[in-house]
Amino acid sequence: MADYRLMTPVxxxxxxxxxxxxxxxxxxxxxxxxxxxQRRIFDEGIEPPVDLRGGICLHTAPNVKKEGDHxxxxxxxxxxxxxxxxxxxxxxxxxxVRGVIGKGGLLDGSVAAMQRFGACYLAIVGxxxxxxxxxxxxxxxxxxxxxxPECIWQLRVSGLGxxxxxxxxxGGNLYAQVKQxxxxxxxxxxxxxxxx
Numbered sequence: 031m032a033d034y035r036l037m038t039p040v041x042x043x044x045x046x047x048x049x050x051x052x053x054x055x056x057x058x059x060x061x062x063x064x065x066x067x068q069r070r071i072f073d074e075g076i077e078p079p080v081d082l083r084g085g086i087c088l089h090t091a092p093n094v095k096k097e098g099d100h101x102x103x104x105x106x107x108x109x110x111x112x113x114x115x116x117x118x119x120x121x122x123x124x125x126x127v128r129g130v131i132g133k134g135g136l137l138d139g140s141v142a143a144m145q146r147f148g149a150c151y152l153a154i155v156g157x158x159x160x161x162x163x164x165x166x167x168x169x170x171x172x173x174x175x176x177x178x179p180e181c182i183w184q185l186r187v188s189g190l191g192x193x194x195x196x197x198x199x200x201g202g203n204l205y206a207q208v209k210q211x212x213x214x215x216x217x218x219x220x221x222x223x224x225x226x
Contacts, residue, residue: 033192039084040128042148048195050202054152055191059170060131062090062183064109068117070174079173080182083126086152089114089133091179094169101169106185107159110134111151119143135196135205144199151197153204165190 031051036044038058048054061082070076092106111118111132118140121127130136131152144150154162171184196204220226 038086040086041084042128045128045148045150045199048150048198049200050195050198050204050207052195052198053192054195055189056086056193057188057190058186060086060088060185060187060190062088062092062106062181062185064089064091064180065114066177066180067174067182068114068121070177072117072120078125078182080171080184082121085125085127086129086131087121087127088131088183088185090183092183094179101172103163103166103169103185105159106163106166108133108154108156108162111136115140122147122149131193135203141197141201141203144197145201148199150195150199152193153196154191154193162190 031053032049033053033055034048035055035057038056038060061080071078089109089111090106091109093104094101095104108131111130112134115137116139118130118136119142122143128149129152130149131154133154133156135153136151140151165187166185167188168186169183170186173182173184175181194204217226
């Protein structure tokens with residue numbers, strides 16, 4: 031396992047070097063997105079108002095407050111990713127997204143897209159929103175405010191992380207690995223108890 035510090039936007043080479051279990055810390059700009067954002071893009075066919083190529087997207091709907099003409103973060107947490115599975119492969123293929131930050135992982139379609147196009151899934155600790163918020167320097171822009179709070183949030187970050195590479199661009203999947211190990215241990219327990 032290795033530690034990486036990456037500046038966004040990231041390249042395919044940046045992502046291809048990562049393996050599951052590595053840790054990543056991010057600097058630069060990331061984009062907060064959620065269900066309604068992606069339904070607008072993929073179900074309504076409306077192009078994103080910002081270039082996502084080389085971008086890292088955070089699954090979030092943040093708690094913010096408006097001060098004058100801009101927003102400031104109050105608490106920016108992370109939401110569960112699996113319900114956004116159907117959006118992730120086209121987000122990677124069509125819009126060049128290189129990474130997704132979330133909780134709980136993604137499914138086979140996303141794993142295949144990450145492997146094919148050079149993207150990854152970065153897991154963040156659930157419940158770490160207070161820490162995560164301190165690593166966000168500013169909300170630089172908000173797109174599609176009518177979807178509040180599920181807008182596209184352009185977030186300037188410094189030292190966001192550590193994030194765990196949970197799905198890499200080589201087909202490695204920490205979630206599948208843990209699930210397999212748990213199944214093997216469960217079989218062993220059943221055998222010890224004479225339940226097989």
